Amino acid sequence: MKGYRQIVWVHLKLLMREPPAFFFTLIFPALLLVFFGSVFGNEVDPESYRRFGYVDYQVAALSGLIIATTGILGIPVATAFRREYGVLRRYRATPLHPATYLAADISTQFIITLLGMLVLVLLGKAIFHLRFAGSWPSVLAGFTLSALSFFAAGYVLASLAPTGRMAQAMGQAIFFPMMFLSGAAIPVQIMPASMRRISELLPLTHVIQLMQGLWFGEPWRAHVPQVAVLVTMLVVGVVVSAKTFRWE
Amino acid sequence: MTETVIEVVNLRKVYGPTVAVADVSFEVRRGEIVGIIGPNGAGKTTTIECVEGQRRPDAGQVRVLGQDPQDRAALLRERIGVQLQAAALPPRIKVWEAIDLFASFYRRPLDGRRLLEEMGLGEKTHSLFMKLSGGQRQRLFIALALINDPELLFLDELTTGLDPQGRRMMWDLIRGIRARGKTILLTTHYMEEAERLCDRVAIVDHGRIIALDTPRNLVRLAPFETRITFQVENGLDTAALAALEAVTRVERQGDEVVVYAGDGALGRLVRALETQGCRFRELRTQSSSLEEVFLGLTGREMRD
Numbered sequence: 270m271k272g273y274r275q276i277v278w279v280h281l282k283l284l285m286r287e288p289p290a291f292f293f294t295l296i297f298p299a300l301l302l303v304f305f306g307s308v309f310g311n312e313v314d315p316e317s318y319r320r321f322g323y324v325d326y327q328v329a330a331l332s333g334l335i336i337a338t339t340g341i342l343g344i345p346v347a348t349a350f351r352r353e354y355g356v357l358r359r360y361r362a363t364p365l366h367p368a369t370y371l372a373a374d375i376s377t378q379f380i381i382t383l384l385g386m387l388v389l390v391l392l393g394k395a396i397f398h399l400r401f402a403g404s405w406p407s408v409l410a411g412f413t414l415s416a417l418s419f420f421a422a423g424y425v426l427a428s429l430a431p432t433g434r435m436a437q438a439m440g441q442a443i444f445f446p447m448m449f450l451s452g453a454a455i456p457v458q459i460m461p462a463s464m465r466r467i468s469e470l471l472p473l474t475h476v477i478q479l480m481q482g483l484w485f486g487e488p489w490r491a492h493v494p495q496v497a498v499l500v501t502m503l504v505v506g507v508v509v510s511a512k513t514f515r516w517e
Numbered sequence: 518m519t520e521t522v523i524e525v526v527n528l529r530k531v532y533g534p535t536v537a538v539a540d541v542s543f544e545v546r547r548g549e550i551v552g553i554i555g556p557n558g559a560g561k562t563t564t565i566e567c568v569e570g571q572r573r574p575d576a577g578q579v580r581v582l583g584q585d586p587q588d589r590a591a592l593l594r595e596r597i598g599v600q601l602q603a604a605a606l607p608p609r610i611k612v613w614e615a616i617d618l619f620a621s622f623y624r625r626p627l628d629g630r631r632l633l634e635e636m637g638l639g640e641k642t643h644s645l646f647m648k649l650s651g652g653q654r655q656r657l658f659i660a661l662a663l664i665n666d667p668e669l670l671f672l673d674e675l676t677t678g679l680d681p682q683g684r685r686m687m688w689d690l691i692r693g694i695r696a697r698g699k700t701i702l703l704t705t706h707y708m709e710e711a712e713r714l715c716d717r718v719a720i721v722d723h724g725r726i727i728a729l730d731t732p733r734n735l736v737r738l739a740p741f742e743t744r745i746t747f748q749v750e751n752g753l754d755t756a757a758l759a760a761l762e763a764v765t766r767v768e769r770q771g772d773e774v775v776v777y778a779g780d781g782a783l784g785r786l787v788r789a790l791e792t793q794g795c796r797f798r799e800l801r802t803q804s805s806s807l808e809e810v811f812l813g814l815t816g817r818e819m820r821d
Binding site for chain 2: 275283354359363
């Protein structure tokens with residue numbers, strides 16, 4: 270794993286120097302939380318949210334949104350640009366092992382995603398008295414499964430996109446509709462029934478349902494469909510991206 | 518006999534219907550600078566990339582430091598340094614970050630800061646890659662290629678896009694690298710660069726080596742040794758000039774006359790002009806270079 274630590278560190282710093290990556294993973298979800306949190310508050314509302322309030326639901330949902338941001342936008346755009354600029358080709362001319370590069374890239378994206386969620390949790394606690402009824406290891410496991418599934422899809426997208434700009438366009442075409450329909454930005458509870466049915470088809474919706482469930486202390490066995498969707502996405506994503514990944 | 522560090526035998530590489538390299542064979546000995554020169558699309562980059570182990574040849578054998586660059590890629594990459602033509606760095610990486618990052622990929626890297634100093638980048642260590650000039654970028658790429666103290670250095674069109682001054686600086690730099698005992702294989706489409714820098718030059722065209730020798734010997738392949746040009750004001754018997762000993766060919770366009778000739782033609786030419794009573798001015802002579810060798814071998818100009 271020679272070079273692993275250095276790639277993670279340099280790529281993290283590079284991400285922090287990219288205004289869009291920085292904004293969409295760390296700032297934008299926090300802004301959504303503060304804005305909608307101020308509108309809806311975090312009072313316990315037995316009718317829509319059982320023992321919890323809007324913000325409690327939304328922190329889990331926005332964590333899912335960050336996972337989708339990194340997976341659908343961050344990874345394809347960064348990978349496609351590195352390929353377009355010849356960075357990947359240059360790495361290939363060194364003894365750096367391809368698996369080391371991939372492990373380092375996944376770690377980098379995972380760290381930034383986790384940081385994004387941490388910002389939400391801290392903001393939620395500081396401003397809205399965030400409630401938490403689950404167990405952290407369980408929530409982290411759900412977060413990791415969701416992140417890896419979306420990352421795998423991200424590498425597939427990276428292979429499909431001919432250029433960095435195309436990766437951006439393709440990512441946005443998938444990301445924004447998913448953001449609005451999955452309950453990540455607007456709670457599903459306030460959507461009409463027809464939109465909810467579309468919502469059920471989106472992978473991000475399953476991430477959000479799983480994250481919210483684990484957040485409120487529901488057992489994993491209550492979320493078999495969500496886990497099945499995410500594991501399938503992970504396996505298919507890994508197989509397809511392993512076959513299609515291009516260094517140039 | 519010096520050790521052979523690169524051995525290429527009947528190399529062939531095809532991309533779909535395009536034959537990039539038809540049949541190329543050459544050797545490079547330790548301590549040499551060997552240049553591959555030719556027009557765009559001649560197969561220079563494909564050849565050097567097959568030797569580097571970046572591309573898998575369709576046929577033929579490549580041996581680098583006695584190893585197959587495909588089978589022993591990981592091992593060889595510790596011992597070779599590569600500057601790629603179509604490769605760059607992330608725009609917002611800092612110079613010191615890039616050199617430290619690449620140093621971390623090797624078992625025994627050199628001191629990156631010192632290498633940057635030697636490449637004249639000592640004051641740029643905290644600059645972003647995107648803020649560097651063309652010449653600074655190329656020097657950073659050389660530093661990255663040298664970070665593992667390689668025995669063998671590959672430079673693909675290193676000076677393309679640089680101004681003449683930047684190019685000369687780069688030549689000095691490369692001579693300095695050779696003085697440290699490195700072997701260098703480079704590609705270029707500047708004839709002057711090949712002539713000034715390389716111990717031996719391979720001229721490639723349509724995926725084949727059409728000549729391979731020292732620049733001095735290659736120049737002898739030119740169809741003439743000297744080109745003499747002058748302006749005439751009055752009548753001139755061009756046929757009489759063409760009949761002179763050592764004159765190969767005479768061309769006239771308006772007032773300008775071009776004489777292609779071998780050694781010792783100049784004195785005869787001037788005497789003949791005086792005998793004819795022809796007034797001439799702005800007489801210039803120009804020794805033939807690799808440009809003319811290429812023209813002579815292929816029948817066309819290299820700069821197309």
